[in-house]
Amino acid sequence: KTILKVDNLEKFYKNKGSLTKAVNHISFEVQEGEYLGIMGASGSGKTTLLNCISTVDHATAGHIYVNGKDVTDMKETALARFRREELGFIFQSFNLLDTLTGRDNIALALAILGEHPKKIDGKINKIAQELGIGEILEKYPYEMSGGQQQRVACARAIVTNPSLILADEPTGALDSRSAGMFLDSLGLLNEERHATILMVTHDAFTASHCKRILFMKDGRIFNELVRGADSRRE
Ligand code: ADP
Numbered sequence: 060k061t062i063l064k065v066d067n068l069e070k071f072y073k074n075k076g077s078l079t080k081a082v083n084h085i086s087f088e089v090q091e092g093e094y095l096g097i098m099g100a101s102g103s104g105k106t107t108l109l110n111c112i113s114t115v116d117h118a119t120a121g122h123i124y125v126n127g128k129d130v131t132d133m134k135e136t137a138l139a140r141f142r143r144e145e146l147g148f149i150f151q152s153f154n155l156l157d158t159l160t161g162r163d164n165i166a167l168a169l170a171i172l173g174e175h176p177k178k179i180d181g182k183i184n185k186i187a188q189e190l191g192i193g194e195i196l197e198k199y200p201y202e203m204s205g206g207q208q209q210r211v212a213c214a215r216a217i218v219t220n221p222s223l224i225l226a227d228e229p230t231g232a233l234d235s236r237s238a239g240m241f242l243d244s245l246g247l248l249n250e251e252r253h254a255t256i257l258m259v260t261h262d263a264f265t266a267s268h269c270k271r272i273l274f275m276k277d278g279r280i281f282n283e284l285v286r287g288a289d290s291r292r293e
């Protein structure tokens with residue numbers, strides 16, 4: 060099943076007469092259960108591409124289909140709902156609410172979607188156990204390490220069962236040990252919960268955890284690596 064189809068996507072920026080082709084004719088698909096990385100240097104267009112997919116940015120041309128629905132011509136009210144129901148987000152800067160404990164950060168995501176109050180704690184406890192974050196759930200974000208915050212963000216992203224999890228440079232603010240623990244958590248969501256994940260990063264160690272990597276430069280995809288030598292020998 061195709062979860063994401065990016066079809067001839069273009070995003071151009073005009074600045075004082077000069078044109079930046081941030082995303083330049085990009086097409087690719089992501090199947091259900093895939094763990095795709097998009098790797099490229101700073102300025103290669105990764106964030107612009109991700110922002111178009113998450114619909115916070117409007118493409119100049121081309122189409123993006125999520126579960127067969129074209130999100131490039133949806134109205135704003137439909138888009139808000141689409142983002143809430145179909146997408147999970149993991150950011151570089153964690154973006155947990157400092158006014159809420161880890162548990163309540165996750166609970167908020169469920170409550171907004173209308174989850175029955177009696178079911179919320181059960182769902183949180185289950186994912187917390189899977190990710191090994193039970194001990195930090197009652198802490199506030201400012202009492203957690205960066206790695207702990209990002210693992211709570213993982214729980215928040217998956218608990219609503221989104222079709223697609225988008226992660227933008229998620230290890231950018233983590234030291235290598237925390238990054239490793241976070242990437243283990245993300246890998247677990249993919250392996251155990253069959254989450255479909257699209258992650259963008261400039262970091263080779265981070266990208267190396269993905270099952271498939273697309274390489275971006277100057278707004279274009281110039282290469283692809285599928286992990287595992289078998290697929291190359293065929
Ligand atoms: P990356 O995420 O790979 O670092 P970006 O998508 O942020 O790349 O940027 C791609 C290119 O588009 C860069 O040349 C950047 O300067 C340019 N760009 C990004 N956002 C804007 C904007 N809002 N206005 C003008 N140029 C932009």
Ligand code: ADP
Binds near residue numbers: 101102106228
């Ligand atoms: P990232 O490190 O995530 O790629 P950037 O530092 O490239 O982010 O960009 C940060 C923000 O500034 C983004 O919202 C991007 O769209 C915007 N931006 C990037 N380059 C430009 C530019 N040349 N002109 C205007 N806005 C830009």
